Amino acid sequence: MEREVLLDVKNLNVTFGEHRKKYDAVKNVSFKIYKGETFGLVGESGSGKTTIGRAIMRIIKTSGGDILYKGEKINGLILPELDQRVMREIQMIFQDPLASLNERAKVDYIVSEGLLNLEKGMDEMERKNKVQQALKDVGLLPEFACRFPHEFSGGQRQRIGIARALIMNPEFIVADEPISALDVSIRAQILNLLADMQKKRQITYLFIAHDLSVMRFITDRIAVIRKGEIVEMAETEELVTHAMHPYTRALLSAIPMPDPKREKEKKLLIYDPSVHEYGEDKPFWQEIRPGHYVLANRKEAGEYKRIYEG
Numbered sequence: 001m002e003r004e005v006l007l008d009v010k011n012l013n014v015t016f017g018e019h020r021k022k023y024d025a026v027k028n029v030s031f032k033i034y035k036g037e038t039f040g041l042v043g044e045s046g047s048g049k050t051t052i053g054r055a056i057m058r059i060i061k062t063s064g065g066d067i068l069y070k071g072e073k074i075n076g077l078i079l080p081e082l083d084q085r086v087m088r089e090i091q092m093i094f095q096d097p098l099a100s101l102n103e104r105a106k107v108d109y110i111v112s113e114g115l116l117n118l119e120k121g122m123d124e125m126e127r128k129n130k131v132q133q134a135l136k137d138v139g140l141l142p143e144f145a146c147r148f149p150h151e152f153s154g155g156q157r158q159r160i161g162i163a164r165a166l167i168m169n170p171e172f173i174v175a176d177e178p179i180s181a182l183d184v185s186i187r188a189q190i191l192n193l194l195a196d197m198q199k200k201r202q203i204t205y206l207f208i209a210h211d212l213s214v215m216r217f218i219t220d221r222i223a224v225i226r227k228g229e230i231v232e233m234a235e236t237e238e239l240v241t242h243a244m245h246p247y248t249r250a251l252l253s254a255i256p257m258p259d260p261k262r263e264k265e266k267k268l269l270i271y272d273p274s275v276h277e278y279g280e281d282k283p284f285w286q287e288i289r290p291g292h293y294v295l296a297n298r299k300e301a302g303e304y305k306r307i308y309e310g
């Protein structure tokens with residue numbers, strides 16, 4: 001059965017600055033996200049992950065390419081009706097719950113800000129009920145509505161951030177490093193909450209992270225991004241077991257092993273971009289195995305095919 005494409009990013013480019021200070025943060029990036037899946041975007045700091053997330057959220061301007069949501073273009077100028085629908089259906093969860101929450105506002109306001117903006121005629125009682133329900137849905141007490149964010153722990157604050165997204169009944173959530181700033185002990189709780197929400201509400205996720213260690217357990221497919229370009233993309237299991245691009249292989253080798261002895265003996269791979277002999281044979285995006293894409297020139301693609309077919 002043909003899977004429904006929820007988000008289709010086509011040849012996306014984002015350039016910051018002007019003239020001689022121009023910087024291409026995102027270069028010709030394309031990927032599709034299917035309804036109900038968790039799609040991971042992995043790359044080191046500064047690779048352009050957040051910029052892609054922000055372009056989808058329409059917080060920043062794109063310089064080229066299309067972002068289609070349910071087949072409709074949502075970057076650039078769009079009609080108010082679509083604008084409102086997208087604002088409701090696509091929500092974002094941020095890395096640092098403290099920085100993303102308004103410290104002087106009560107939880108009640110923080111959680112319902114989207115409703116206040118988009119459902120102007122909503123009855124006050126209904127709004128309060130929705131806030132209480134959203135707090136319950138993320139495992140917090142409804143009474144927390146009249147408190148301030150600084151009264152909560154990091155994990156609770158992230159739950160408030162999730163309630164703020166959830167109250168809009170979203171179809172698609174961009175989760176930008178949602179657990180990186182949290183204590184290791186509570187990371188699993190937040191991941192479980194996100195997984196639970198997905199199961200109950202068929203939410204689709206774009207999950208952004210800088211390392212593969214958690215991503216490999218929570219995503220269905222992964223795209224690896226380096227310096228604004230996607231270098232490899234595949235189903236998670238396929239990517240972890242048959243990584244082709246040397247950059248992906250280096251990221252995989254950096255995942256800590258649970259066994260200290262094996263961790264000590266492990267060979268850490270360092271990615272050296274000069275391994276590619278490009279010259280006239282320029283790299284391009286190609287499918288080496290079904291659903292497994294890599295940025296490679298003809299010579300490299302030939303080698304990858306030989307390794308994985310033979």
Ligand SMILES: Nc1ncnc2c1ncn2[C@@H]1O[C@H](COP(=O)(O)OP(=O)(O)OP(=O)(O)O)[C@@H](O)[C@H]1O
Nearest residue numbers: 016017025043044045046047048049050051052210
């Ligand atoms: N508003 C902006 N103006 C100018 N340059 C920017 C802007 N936002 C991001 N950049 C630059 O674009 C590049 C990509 O940044 P981005 O935040 O997308 O990376 P990232 O992969 O999400 O990294 P991190 O994990 O550190 O957030 C970086 O070099 C960054 O300095």
